[in-house]
Amino acid sequence: MMSANRCVTFMNCSGVRTLRTVGAHISSVDTPPVAGDTVIDLGGARLLPGLINAHDHLQLNTLPPLETARRYNRAHEWILDVDGRRRSDPDFEALIAVSRNDRSLIGGVKNLLSGVTTVAHHDKLYPILSDPGFPTRVVTRSGWSHSLYIDGGDAVRDSYRCTPPDQPWAIHAAEGIDSESAQEFDRLEELGCLGSNTLLVHGIALDAERRQRLDHAGAGLIWCPSSNLTLFGRTAEVQWLAERGRVALGTDSRLSGSRDLLEELRVARQCSGLSEILLESLVTSAGARLLRLADRGALEAGLLADLLVVPGDRPLSQLARTDVRLVVLDGIPRFADEAHAARMAPPEFWSRIEVDGCPRMLESTLARALSAAGCREPGVDIVDLTWRAA
Template sequence: MRLNLVNAVDAGGQPLRLSIEGAHIAATAVAGPSLDMAGARLLPGLVNAHDHLQLNAALPRLKFRASYRNASEWIADVTPRISRDPCLLEHRAAPRAQRSFMGGLKNLLSGVTTVAHHDPRGAELDIPGFPVDVPELGGWSHSLAMDGEVAVRESRRAARPDKPWIIHAAEGIDGAAAQEFDRLEALGCIAPGTLLVHGLGLTAAQQRRLIDAGAGLVWCPGSNLHMFGSTLDPELMFAAGRLALGSDSRISGERDLLAELALARELTGWGAPRLESWVTEDAARLLGLRDRGRLEVGLRADLIALPPELPLADAARADLRLVVVAGRPLYADAQLGAALGLAPVIVDGQPKALARHLVAALRATRLQEPGLDLVDHSEEAMA
């Protein structure tokens, strides 16, 4: 793909002309079409540091008591219902590749171009037409409760040193959750490259030890509040540059990363520049992804376009004017989409456009993305 984006501005509102050649940002204008962005603000594509891609689509948030003390209680409530709940059964009946695709689509529509997927890696994640990029992790375990100490220790020892190793930990508000950090530390799992997910049971002293070890934390405030009624104070981890934001899946988290970002702003009062760099450049750095997170020559052409002067934390997915993943425009406003050859769709009541191979994949599955409506073939022809 060769494309020039003209009449745009950068995150700070300065004029920006950006050219794309193949999957990367080009140094100069390219021999390809020019797209008038009408003053849109360009940002790097968003990085979602935690999701379970196969657990999204139209699945509801799950909760079977007023609140939980730790994640094990929630899992114990959910597990027996997997085999009898009609909604869960219908979702599981779809091939895993389709379920993962729907999770990728959820992320794409919210401006996410990179997802850290915390589950077994299926071949579908590496198909060129997958909606987002899903980098391979250095390794992962689910949790101490699910996997046991021996398996967790061996997983950490086997992890690649140049990529992150991820585990759910301290996910709860009781003593058992708080003790998980000490158990992981004793097992040798708190080390450079380790990323704990959730961590609301961490004390300030434990957070400092995590920082001193060169490890980090993925914060999922929506999931925490849904399950436990409280969440972590993120200031210490953020100040050390060791914090990223994750959406988690829809069975516990918010609708998408944009909703999580709005919630994070509500909880912290952080300003727009801080929030925007946090879910782009800072998140890419924490995940060890040096080829993205900034709009610089030679880096991956992962980017989003926002209406002029709209802060990212105020944006909903229908506000996004353009989403480009590795140089491929995949989601756009209707007018831009028509110029790019995308297919018309409706997102949250607004006319938008989606890459045609993604629309074809949606037509081939019974799973649905709430708020996304496909345009009838006859209507598309008339358009």
């Protein structure tokens, strides 16, 4: 097993020149390696902080999206359709009967393979999500309520009041295109639930005046454009809020959302005028700030050694998960191409897998869990649980 205090210096990166990690943290940036370091030459590839997915329902990602040509006015209509299908579709019922731990594991793998190292999960914090072996970190210091239409005003207000003010509190809100959806924002204000730690998920129905009130309250918006476009044919207007650092990006689950956060970035780019730099901040620095995660979201000394390596020739919004070269969590590699895997850890650390037809390496404990799960990640095959060099 790798030493908890091992030192690694990444060199020849685009973004920062060098970055040194000691154990689970970044120790310095733009300093030469120290004698005894493992030195990884990135050959001009891009080094980024591990990405932050600000909204997912990890246990729902193996369920098939609802095949419907229907567009909705508000989220509640869609939820009624999904519930109806759960009762009438045997395939859906079989998939949801798979253990929640296995389904959540696939949700974690979906995120890890796209370079995500932190996920804000919108549901109960099942024990598996805090397990150190789970594929990504999951935000644990936070409060949440589903929505006003599911939970009701009293429970929503109680949930907000029970959340310490230094922790984020998230709720699906203004998820629709009608006036009823917009008025959810007003209702949250009346209930005293719009504070600087409030994160509204979706916010499609917010008009300019409500966006100003959100900004004035110091609250944030979690933007999930793929899900919005699928269900409503429209998404939130985010430019003004994003320029103020008030927006983070989330995938939502695959029941309505994108395949992963890289695809979400591509959709976000296509349906907004946000620059690549601003888009990237939504999944790094702005995401960390809104989720009150002061220990990540940037490449700075003292922060967590959660890292992502991707090609240096294209912006994030043009990448797919087959472009991911290396993902590091707590200073330890989890997923890599063969070249980076060989440099980062000995062969016994890895299992050989295939991702969308490309050879890749996955940390072997995780690969074993994946191969034993009662559901699978589409596009991923376990080739060999041990890595035997060809």
